[in-house]
Structure formats: structure tokens, C-alpha cells
Amino acid sequence: MIARRRQTKEVAVGHVVIGGSNDISIQSMTNIPTKNVEGNVRQICELFEGGCEIVRLAVTNLEDVKFFAEIRKILRANDIPIPMVADVHFSPAIALNCLEVADKVRINAGNFSDKLLGPQSFSDDEFLLGKDKLQKSLGKFFRRAKDLKKSVRIGINHGSLAPRMVYKFGHGDVAMWESARECLEVAREVQFEDIVLSFKTSGVKEMIAANRLACSKLDEMGSYYPIHLGVTESGNGDYARIKSAMGIGCLLMDGIGDTLRVSLTEDPIREMEVAKNILQGCGARCYGIEFIACPSCGRTSYDIQSVLEELKSHLGKQTGSRNLKIAVMGCMVNGLGEAGDADFAIIGSPNGTLSLYQNRNCILKNVSRKEICKNLTKICQLKLDGT
Ligand code: SF4
Numbered sequence: 001m002i003a004r005r006r007q008t009k010e011v012a013v014g015h016v017v018i019g020g021s022n023d024i025s026i027q028s029m030t031n032i033p034t035k036n037v038e039g040n041v042r043q044i045c046e047l048f049e050g051g052c053e054i055v056r057l058a059v060t061n062l063e064d065v066k067f068f069a070e071i072r073k074i075l076r077a078n079d080i081p082i083p084m085v086a087d088v089h090f091s092p093a094i095a096l097n098c099l100e101v102a103d104k105v106r107i108n109a110g111n112f113s114d115k116l117l118g119p120q121s122f123s124d125d126e127f128l129l130g131k132d133k134l135q136k137s138l139g140k141f142f143r144r145a146k147d148l149k150k151s152v153r154i155g156i157n158h159g160s161l162a163p164r165m166v167y168k169f170g171h172g173d174v175a176m177w178e179s180a181r182e183c184l185e186v187a188r189e190v191q192f193e194d195i196v197l198s199f200k201t202s203g204v205k206e207m208i209a210a211n212r213l214a215c216s217k218l219d220e221m222g223s224y225y226p227i228h229l230g231v232t233e234s235g236n237g238d239y240a241r242i243k244s245a246m247g248i249g250c251l252l253m254d255g256i257g258d259t260l261r262v263s264l265t266e267d268p269i270r271e272m273e274v275a276k277n278i279l280q281g282c283g284a285r286c287y288g289i290e291f292i293a294c295p296s297c298g299r300t301s302y303d304i305q306s307v308l309e310e311l312k313s314h315l316g317k318q319t320g321s322r323n324l325k326i327a328v329m330g331c332m333v334n335g336l337g338e339a340g341d342a343d344f345a346i347i348g349s350p351n352g353t354l355s356l357y358q359n360r361n362c363i364l365k366n367v368s369r370k371e372i373c374k375n376l377t378k379i380c381q382l383k384l385d386g387t
Contacts, residue, residue, distance in 0.1 A: 005255045006215060008226040011151050011194050014083030014103035016053050018151075018196055019226030019258045024284050026275040027228070027261040028268045029056040029087065034064040040071045041078075043268065048082045050272040051287075054259065056085040056106060059098050069101040085153070089160075092137040099141075099150050104196075106153040109179045113137045114162035122164045130164045135186050142192035151194040153228055154183045158201035158210070173199075173210040177217055184223065196259065198228035204247040207231050211251050226258035227251075236265040241274050245281070252282040286323045289315050289380065292342065293328040300330030302348045307369055314377040324380060336360060344380070346372055 008019035016025055028047050032039045034057050044055050059068055065086075072084055086098035087106045092113060098105045110116065113134045122130070145152050156176045165182075169175035176199050187195055197218075199210035211227060218225060231247040234240040244262045251257050262271040262278070279285040291312060296304045308328045315326070327339030329347045336357065339345035345357040354372045356364035364375060 006219070006227075007224050008258055009193070009224045011196050011226055013054055013085065013151050013196075015081060016083050018054075018228075019224075022258070024252070024257060024279060025053040025259040026051060026272065026279070027054040027056060027085075027259055028052045028271050029058070029261065029263075031268055034058055034060070034067045034071070037067055037070050037074070040067075041074050044071070044075060044082060044084075045078070045080060046269050047272070048080050050269050051276060052082065052268075052272060054083045054085060054104075056087050056261075059086040059088050059094055059102075062094060062097060065094065065097045065101060068098070072101060092141055095141055096144055099144050099148050102150065104151040104153060105145070106155055107141070108155050108157060108160055109183050110157060110160040110162045110165070112141075112183075114164060116160055116163065118163055120163060120167065122167050127164050127168060130162065131182060134182065135189075138183060138186045139190050142187050142190045145194065146190065146192045149194075151196065152192075153196040153198060154180060155198045155200065155228075156180050156210070156214075157232060158203075158206060159232070173206065173213045176201075176210045177214050180214060181217070184225075196226050196228050198230065200230050200232040202231065202233040204231055204243050204250075207247045208250050211256055212254065215256050227256055229257040229260040230263055232263055234263050234265075240264050244274060245278050248278050249282050252278070252284055288317060289384075290323070290325040291316070291328065292325065292339065294330050294334065294338065296330045299333060299350075300348060301350050301352045302330075302354060302369060304328060304330050304348070307346065307354075307373065310369075310373050311376065314373070315380050324383060326376070326380070343383075344376060346376065 010020040011018045018025060030040050030043045047055055057068055059065055068086055083103040085104040085106050086102035088095040088098055089108050090111050095105050095107050114130055156179050161175050161179055165175045165179045169178045180197055199214050201207040201210060229248045229251055231244050234243045248260050260275060262274045264271050276287045280287050293308045325342040327342035327345040329335030329339055329345060331348050335347040347355050349366055353366040354369060355362055355366060356372050356376060
């Protein structure tokens with residue numbers, strides 16, 4: 001359970017509001033060129049159906065801005081209201097143009113006006129020159145965002161910090177924070193507030209440290225910008241999922257995080273299930289029935305794996321106004337105690353039969369697996385329907 005969610009201000013991205021007491025939203029990004037309008041529309045529709053609440057597209061040149069607008073037009077014509085974020089690197093000019101067509105523009109603090117390939121050492125004057133250049137281009141960008149009432153994510157990525165920041169503050173969380181702070185100073189000068197911040201690294205420890213440092217600094221300053229969470233370049237398969245769950249989950253348990261993206265080197269639709277599981281596992285959002293089950297041992301006298309699978313197949317995708325927890329336990333030794341906070345618990349008896357408990361009271365005693373699954377499915381469906 002999340003102890004206390006960090007206080008943040010609300011930032012609107014189209015009709016979705018990030019921060020405050022709003023649900024922690026799920027984001028994703030399409031993984032095909034933006035000029036592939038049809039493919040992007042298809043991918044975004046699928047993501048939207050799968051639970052994605054904000055979608056991001058790469059905008060790499062001015063042509064892409066037009067494709068972005070076209071994709072948006074098609075989606076809106078098909079009643080797909082998903083907020084759209086333009087992802088821009090390297091070019092203040094493209095970022096400015098994107099403000100006209102996107103709900104939010106994501107920029108990278110490290111390459112907005114700095115060059116990533118360049119000198120590795122900087123005199124004080126050279127450092128200030130870089131800062132001055134950023135202030136000019138970012139100030140113009142923020143002013144336009146403010147006029148158009150668009151929001152901005154300032155992305156701080158460990159792998160693309162400006163060389164002058166690395167030279168001055170090292171290659172770690174301090175440089176990441178200083179990079180954000182420099183951008184926030186510009187935002188304050190032009191009184192632009194609709195900002196979401198992210199601090200991403202491919203290493204879980206570094207990502208957690210960077211977010212914790214940034215949030216403690218922001219809180220000291222009384223700056224309650226919402227935080228976008230993600231472990232970047234986490235790869236694919238189980239390992240990527242575990243890394244994302246550790247990094248994002250740990251911060252959510254700290255109360256940090258207002259929106260998230262699970263980055264997988266897979267079809268983006270696969271990110272949805274992981275994001276939902278992280279949020280539900282942390283107690284941050286509920287996407288359906290929560291199943292808990294013991295691992296089973298020598299005391300288990302029935303096929304616990306198949307009972308769990310059968311219940312999940314009947315009820316796993318059910319959602320409703322009630323949050324339900326079902327425990328499937330092998331035996332009475334720890335069963336009822338471990339399942340104490342579950343709404344329903346199935347517990348095996350040594351003779352192979354099963355009993356069903358509701359709030360620790362036995363409502364079906366020593367029945368077959370078939371009977372218990374049928375009854376529990378029916379009761380849960382009635383509860384989820386609110387009847
Ligand atoms: S609940 Fe019973 S069957 Fe399950 S692991 Fe514990 S002791 Fe074993």
C-alpha cells in the first residue's frame with residue numbers, strides 16, 4: 001500500500017490530468033515512424049483499447065509535425081480522444097511547431113539547445129554560454145506553451161545529459177537534478193507552470209536515486225511538479241518487466257509518481273498489462289480482482305494451479321465498482337490467516353475437497369473443485385455488478 005502520495009500540482013494533458021489526487025495515468029509510445037500515418041492510427045487505437053491514457057509519438061522533423069496532426073485528426077474523427085504527446089529531441093524549432101498540434105510536448109533537457117557531441121571540458125564562461133543559449137530557446141518555447149495552454153514534459157535522461165552538466169556535476173543524479181533545475185529557472189522567469197518532470201536511467205538504482213533526489217529538492221523549493229516514472233531501455237521479456245516493476249514500484253511505494261510508462265522492446269500493447277500490474281500490485285489502482293495464492297507444498301491435497309487458472313479465466317478480466325480479493329490456499333495451516341484480508345478464500349482439506357470462506361466465515365464446506373469454482377464465479381459476478 002502506498003503510504004502517502006507526494007503532493008503535486010495538476011497538469012492537464014488534453015482531457016487527462018496528471019498529478020494532484022488524479023489516478024496515476026498509463027502512457028505509451030508508438031514504435032513506428034510518424035510518417036506511417038495508418039500504422040500509427042492502428043497502434044494508437046489498440047493502445048487506447050488496451051488502457052493507454054496518454055500516447056507519445058516521435059517527431060523528428062517538420063514533416064512529422066504534419067503527420068502528427070493528420071494522425072490526430074483521424075483519431076478524433078473516430079472518437080478516440082486519447083491525449084497526444086510529441087516527443088522532440090535536438091530542435092527547439094520542431095518543439096515550437098509541435099505546440100500547435102500536440103496536447104503536450106516532451107523535450108529532452110540535455111539536447112534542447114546543447115550538443116551531445118562536443119567538448120568534454122568547459123570554462124566557466126563556456127558553461128554560462130550554454131546556459132544562456134538554453135534560457136533563450138527554452139524561454140521562447142515556454143512562453144508559446146503558456147499562450148497555447150499546452151503542457152510540457154522536461155525529460156532528464158541519464159544517457160543524454162548535456163556534456164557541460166556532466167563536466168560540472170558528474171554523471172549521476174546530481175547532474176540530472178541540476179539539469180532539471182536549470183530548465184525550471186527558465187520556466188519560473190516566464191511564469192510557465194504546466195510542467196511534468198521525468199528522471200530516467202536504464203539502471204534501476206540510479207533511476208530511484210535520481211527521482212528521490214529531485215523530489216526532495218522540489219519539495220524543499222515548494223515546487224510540486226508531477227513526476228513521470230519509467231526505467232528507460234529496460235529491454236524485453238521478464239527481466240525488463242522486473243526492472244520496471246522494481247524501479248517504478250519502489251517509487252510508487254515512496255509516494256512518488258503521477259504517470260508512468262513501462263518501456264519494453266516489444267509491441268507497445270504489451271506495456272499495458274505490465275503497467276496495470278505494477279499499479280495494482282502497489283495498491284495504486286484497481287483493474288479487476290486481486291488474486292493471491294500460496295505456492296503450495298506437501299500439505300496441498302488438490303490441484304491448486306488449475307483452480308487458480310480456472311478462476312482467473314472466469315474472473316481475471318472482470319472489473320467493476322468493487323475491489324475484490326480472492327485467496328486460493330492449499331491448506332488450513334496458514335491458509336485462513338494468510339488470506340485474512342481477502343473477500344473470499346478457497347482452502348483445501350486433507351481429503352481433497354475444498355471449502356469457501358467469505359470474510360473468514362465458511363459459506364461452502366468440503367465441496368468439489370467444480371462446485372466451488374462455479375459458486376465463487378457466480379457470487380463475484382453479482383458483487384462486481386453491484387447486485
Ligand atoms: S497454505 Fe498450506 S499448502 Fe499452502 S504453502 Fe502454506 S502450508 Fe503449504
